[in-house]
Amino acid sequence: RMASAELFEDPFDPIEYVERLAWRTHGGGTKGGAQGFNPQVNYHDCFQMLRYWRQHILHMFHISCHSSADALWNRICSNVARDALKQLSGRSFPICFSVMIIPLFYMIIPLFHMILPLFHMILPLFHMILPLYFDEFLSGEFTSEAFTNPYRVHDAADIVHKLHLIAQELPYDRFAQVKASIVSKYHAIESELLNEFREAHKNNEAAKMKELASTLSHFKGYQYCIDAFIDESIENSFYNRNEIFSEIINLCAKVHKVILCVFNAPEQVMGKLVAKIFQTKLSEHVNGKLREHRSTDPEKYLQHLHKLYGQTVELSAKLSQYKLASDSNFLNKLTKSIFKNYLQTYIQVEESFLKEKAMLISQRFYDSKNHTKKQLHSGIQDLKAVISDKTSIRFGSSSSPDSNARETYLSQELAINLLQETKMGFGRCKTLSSPSKLPLHASCIFQLLLDFLCQQHIEYAIELGLLAIPPTEPKNEPNIYFLDIVQQTNTVFHLFEKQFADTLLPLVSASPSYSDCLQRKKKIRERMEVQLDTGIDKCLSSVTGWMRHVVRNEQRKSDFSTDQPPQEQYTKACQSLCKYVKKVITAMSGSLDGNNVDAVLKEFGSRFHRLVYEHLQQYSFSSMGGMMAICDVNEYGKCAQLLKIPFVNSLFESLHSLCNLLVVAPENLRQVCSGDQFSNLDRAVLHTFVQLRSDYRSARLAKNFS
Structure with missing residues (x-):
């Protein structure tokens, strides 16, 4: 009685159930102690009976479910089977069976979530269908609706795909014909699906x-589906050659939405x-632009290469x-594949x-001055320069520029043009x-700038100016336009150093080239x-x-x-000298700046003082x-x-x-010589x-110093 069903009329509580068993078991009370309590012996049969009873209930429930499933199956099939049988008089059993089962199967699939308990019955039936379709390939006659109805192409694709997999396992010698038929049908349906996909696109x-x-994803030609989609998307999408980059961005934005909706792997597509x-x-656009100017116009070629590569990186x-x-x-590799050949030879084309550009700019400048560059570094020229400097012998204007022309042969415009060209070169290089x-x-590129701007232009002008400086004992008023060369050299070199710091150093930082470039600039500056300094000293001497x-x-x-x-x-001599000194001071102040002007004016003032001092010593x-x-x-003091x-x-x-000593009584x-104003001067x-x-x-004045 304790294991009967009456205990399960209410919701089952296992703890309460065990408590009841313990209460009714002999020895469950205090009598006999703990040794008298043994529920396993007393209720073993009850538990066994309970187990059998629960198995019986589960079995009956299983039978009830199968009965309900069979009834549902019969209700669904009755009308379809009745109509199908009316059409099957005189046909073979496999064809009759397929005609009945296939429409039924596709009618059940939309209701799959409703008839899930019947899936174990439907699946064996579907496996029975494939041999029926295989029979059509053996006979060569396709009569089933899946193959004859053009609107059932997805069903036909699914069937052919499975038959194609099965056919691959069949021996070729016995099933060569049917395998060929399946493959042919496989490709025909695949082609039909691809055409429909193109039309839908x-x-x-x-x-x-x-x-x-989704249907094509099971076929080998699925890749052709993706290719067809890509080809159709690209075709007729590019109209303006000059706006290709914006057109690519617009096309990708438009097509990406479709790809997300259509394909299962949108990233790959x-x-x-x-x-x-x-x-x-x-690639066609880039090659067309670059090949047009590669051999005929290097400047346009480099401009187009720089612009196209930059636009591609931005894209x-x-x-x-x-x-x-x-x-x-991925994108970086695609970019490199387009520009690989051009990038490999870039620096040679750039140099x-x-x-050529620097030579053209320089030659244009010297032509405007009607000047032909000379070879200044020769033994004869050096010897002539030394003789002219140490003596009054002159070698004519053929070996030195016209000292009255005041032509420095330095051009700020030329320097700016060279700096601008190399700056654009640095930009392309970056x-x-x-x-x-x-x-x-x-x-x-920096070495080219050093060669053409610093060496072949600035240093050349300095050397020409050095040759034009008059000797230390001139017979005519010297033309000290070398000071103009100093001024223009400072201006041009300042522009050069600014570009060096702003443009070059960021490109070579954290590399051995950094210190190398600094050393090369320092060397040429020194x-x-x-x-x-040599020229300024010669000017002061002159x-x-x-x-x-x-x-x-005078x-x-x-x-x-x-x-x-x-x-x-x-x-009169003082008047003439002061007039010339003022002229020199004006020229120096206008040609020099910064610490240079102070240092040069101090040296000139010292030489001016020494000249006056030594001049007075002669009278x-x-x-x-x-x-x-x-x-x-x-x-002279006012002038100084x-x-x-x-x-x-x-x-x-x-x-x-000191001149006051000439008039003192x-x-x-x-007494005057002992004054404070002479405390810092030697008595000699x-x-x-x-x-x-x-x-x-x-007046016997010597005794005052004895």
Whole structure:
């Protein structure tokens, strides 16, 4: 009774059930203790009975389900079978069976979710159908609706696909004919599906395309379906040759939506579409543009190569949003495949073009100046330069430029043109060179800039200017236009250094070429500085020589030996010299800048002071002559103040103080020489100046220094 069904009338609770068993079991109470409680012995039969009873209930439930399934099957088949039998009089059993089962099968499939319990009955029936279709291939007569109804092409495709797989396992010698028939039908249906797919694509029927693509996915020609889709998409999609990149972007955006709807693997299909576009339309466009100018116009060729490659890289970046294929370098490989041959020879074309362009720019400039470049580095030229510098011998204008022409043969416009061409070259180099070759290629372009701008233009102009500097003892007023060369060299080299820092260094940073380029620039800068310093020194020597010539020719001894009071504020020689000094100061201030102008003016001021000092040492001064010398030195001091160099001003102040010794009364000379204004001067210098007095011996002034 304890294991009977009455315990299961209410919801079954296993804990409560065990408690009931324990309560009714002998020994379950306190009597007899724990040893008296043994439910396994007392209720073993009850548990066995419960197990059999539950198995019986499950068996009856299983029979009930099968009965319900059979009833449902009979209700579904009754009408279809009745109509089919009316049409089957006189036909063979396999054909009759197939005609009955196939329509029934395709009627059941839409209701599959409703009749899932009957699937184990339907599947064996379907396997029985395939032999029936195989029988049609054996007889060569296709009578079933799947093959005769053009609207059942998807059903026929599914049947033929399965038969094709089965036929591959059959021996060829016995089933050669039927296998050939199945293969023929296989290709015919495949071709029909592909044609329908093309038509659906032309008509923009995405749903039909999806259905056809799904059916074709089981066929070997599925790839032809994808190819057909890609070909139809590309065909008649490119109209403007100059807008091909925007057209590619628009086409991919449009087709991507269709691919997502139609195909099961959209990334792969999209990848094949892009690959086909790159390998056909884009490649044809690039090759057509580049081959047109490759051998005839290197400049346009490089411009087109740079532009097309940059646009292709930009296009690849935009197309990467579609996650094409599985290779992260897929688009990069496609780009390289188009431009590979052009990129391999890029730097050679670039160097050749820049050389020709630089030569053309340079030659155009020198032609405008009616100048033919000379070979300046020769032993004879060097010897002539040394002789001209050390003596008054001149070798004529055939070996040096016209010193009166003031032509520097330096052109800021030429420098800007060269810098602009190389800047565009650096830009192309950055785009078209691989990261590993970029520093080397940039270094090659930089060397061209050094050769044509720094060496063949700037240094050539400096060397011409050096040859044109007058000697240290000129007979005519020297033309110091070399200072203009210094100014223009500073301007041009500043532009060169700016491009070096802004354009070149970012391309060669973190590579051995970085230090190499710095060293090459430093070397040529130092070489130019030495040449410019040499030229400036020669200019100062020539200017000082002419100043010496002026005072020597115009200064009379009577200017300083007369006993008559001065009639003018300064002598004629002082007037002429100051006029020339002011002219030189103006030229130097206008031609030099920065620290250069201060250094040169200081050196010029020092030489000016030394010239005046040495000039005064050549004369004997009377009392009135000493007054005239003081006036001249005072005027020289005013002229020196234009230099705005404190050191030079102090030199002329000291010279003015020394000139006062020429007019001091003999009895006051010792006291004046001991004054503070002469504390920094050696007494030998004071003594030398006192010796210039005409009364030095008569007044016995030497005793003041003994």
